[in-house]
Amino acid sequence: MHQDAHDPHARRAGSAPAVLETTVDALMDGVCADLKRLAAIPSIAFPGFSPEPVLQARDLLVALLRDVGVADIGELNLADTAPVITGSLPPPTPEAPTVLLYGHYDVQPPGDERLWDSPPFEPTDIEGGIRARGIADDKANLMVHLGALRAYGGRPPVGIKIVFEGQEEYGSVFDDYPPTDPDLFACDAMIIADTGNIRPGTPTLTTALRGAAEVFVEVRTLGAAVHSGEYGGAAPDALLVLVKALATLHDLHGDVAVEGLRREPWHGTTLTDDEFRELAGIPGDTPLIGSGGLGERLWSGPAITVIGLDAPPVDRAASAVVPFARAKLNLRVHPRQDPKEAQAALVRHLQRLRPYGIPLTVVPGDAGPGYEAATDGPAYRAARTALRRAWGSDPVHSATGGSIPLVNGLAQAVPDAEILLFGAEDNLCGLHGPNERVLLSELRGALLAEAAFFAEYAATFRAGDAR
Ligand SMILES: [Zn+2]
Structure with missing residues (x-):
C-alpha cells in the first residue's frame, strides 16, 4: 500500500x-x-x-x-x-x-x-x-x-x-x-x-x-487507355471526370460546399493567422482557404482534404485518354456531428454529381467520432x-x-x-x-x-x- x-x-x-x-x-x-x-x-x-x-x-x-x-x-x-x-x-x-x-x-x-x-x-x-x-x-x-x-x-x-x-x-x-x-x-x-x-x-x-471519416471515389470511363489523338475529344477522360467532381467540394472561397455538414462559430481561443502559417509552413504570399475565423475552419466546421489520387504519374504519362481514376478523401467534422451522418452527406453529394452524365463509384471508409x-x-x-x-x-x-x-x-x-x-x-x-x-x-x-x-x-x- x-x-x-x-x-x-x-x-x-x-x-x-x-x-x-x-x-x-x-x-x-x-x-x-x-x-x-x-x-x-x-x-x-x-x-x-x-x-x-x-x-x-x-x-x-x-x-x-x-x-x-x-x-x-x-x-x-x-x-x-x-x-x-x-x-x-x-x-x-x-x-x-x-x-x-x-x-x-x-x-x-x-x-x-x-x-x-x-x-x-x-x-x-x-x-x-x-x-x-x-x-x-x-x-x-x-x-x-x-x-x-x-x-x-x-x-x-x-x-x-x-x-x-x-x-x-x-x-x-x-x-x-x-x-x-x-x-x-x-x-x-x-x-x-x-x-x-x-x-x-x-x-x-x-x-x-473533430470527428473524422474517409470516403473513396472512383470512376471508370473506358475499358483501357486509348490514343489521345485518335480518341481524345469524345472519349471521356476518367481523370478529368474525377477532377470535375472534386472541384465541387469547395466553393470559390475554399469553404466546404457539401450540404449537411455542421459548421458553427468557434467560441474558444484560436491561433493567429501568423502562428498558423508558421506551424503549417505556409509562405506569406500563399492565401489561406475558407472564410470566417480560424477556429471555425479548423475546429468547429468541416474540412475535406484529397489525401490520395490514383492517376498516371507525370513522368510516365502516355499520350492516352485515362480510363480509370480514384481519390481518397479525408473528412473532418464538427465535434458533435455523427461522423457516419457526415460521411453519408459527402457520399450523397458525390453520387448526385454525374459529371458529363458519368456516374461515380463512391465507397465510405472508416469513421471515428469527435x-x-x-x-x-x-x-x-x-x-x-x-x-x-x-x-x-x-x-x-x-x-x-x-x-x-x-x-x-x-x-x-x-x-x-x-x-x-x-x-x-x-x-x-x-x-x-x-x-x-x-x-x-x-x-x-x-x-x-x-x-x-x-x-x-x-x-x-x-x-x-x-x-
Ligand atoms: Zn500522443
Whole structure:
C-alpha cells in the first residue's frame, strides 16, 4: 500500500499556497532525469519495429509507479496490443473523488534521422527544454502524472487510477475496450494528458476534437487507355471526370460546399493567422482557404482534404485518354456531428454529381467520432483554478484537429466523469516531426497544474458542492 505517514518523502503539499510550487521545483531535476531515461527507449509500437523497447518502457514505468506508492499495478493484454499499465491508489477519505490519469508510453517512429539535430533517442538538452522523439508526445505527460503523485509523497488527496497505454500511435483494439469493462475506468474525472498549450505559456484546456471519416471515389470511363489523338475529344477522360467532381467540394472561397455538414462559430481561443502559417509552413504570399475565423475552419466546421489520387504519374504519362481514376478523401467534422451522418452527406453529394452524365463509384471508409467536453462541472472549475495557478493567467479553451479515439471509448464507459485534456506539450513542440522537444516551463507548469488540481478538486468534495 502507500508509504506511511512517517515516510520522510511524504509532504502535505497544497495546504499552504506556496508550498506546492516549492515542492514541484524541488522535484524537477528528478522528473527530468527520469524523463530522459524514458525518452532514451525507442518504444515504437509499429509493425516492423522490435517489441522489446516497448516492454522496457513498460518496465521502467512500472518501477516508477511502484516507487511512488502505487501498489496494485496490473496490466491489460489485448490482442495485438502492447500492454496497458493499470494501477490505483484508493481515495484517502470516503468522500474524496477518484481521478483517472491517462498517458501513452509508445512513440512515433523518428522518420528521416538526417533531419534531426541530435539522435532521436539520445535525449539532448536544448535551450529551455529537452529534445528527443516522444519526449513531448507523450512521455513528458507520463512524468507529469508521476510528478504530481511525487508532490504528495504518493498520498494525493484524491483516489487515483492509472491507465498508461503502449500502442496509441499505431492504434489498437484498446480504443474500443473501455465500454466493455467500465469498472476498470470508473472515476469522477479523467486527465487525458496527451495534449498541451496552444502556445508556450498560455494555459489551455482542450475541449473539442473533430470527428473524422474517409470516403473513396472512383470512376471508370473506358475499358483501357486509348490514343489521345485518335480518341481524345469524345472519349471521356476518367481523370478529368474525377477532377470535375472534386472541384465541387469547395466553393470559390475554399469553404466546404457539401450540404449537411455542421459548421458553427468557434467560441474558444484560436491561433493567429501568423502562428498558423508558421506551424503549417505556409509562405506569406500563399492565401489561406475558407472564410470566417480560424477556429471555425479548423475546429468547429468541416474540412475535406484529397489525401490520395490514383492517376498516371507525370513522368510516365502516355499520350492516352485515362480510363480509370480514384481519390481518397479525408473528412473532418464538427465535434458533435455523427461522423457516419457526415460521411453519408459527402457520399450523397458525390453520387448526385454525374459529371458529363458519368456516374461515380463512391465507397465510405472508416469513421471515428469527435468529442466535445461539458465544461461546467466541478472538475473543470478546479482545473481552471489549477491551470491559472500554474501559468499565471486564465486558461483558454482550445481544440485539436488530431483525434484521440480512446477519449470516446472512455466517455462511453464512464459517461458521468468529466474529461480534462491538458498537458506539457505545446503547439510548437514538433510532435510526430523531426526535432520534437518539450519545454521545461511547460513540463513544470503541467506538473504543478495537475498537483494543484488534485487539491482543488478534493476540496470541492469536502465542501460538499461537487454535484
Ligand atoms: Zn500522443
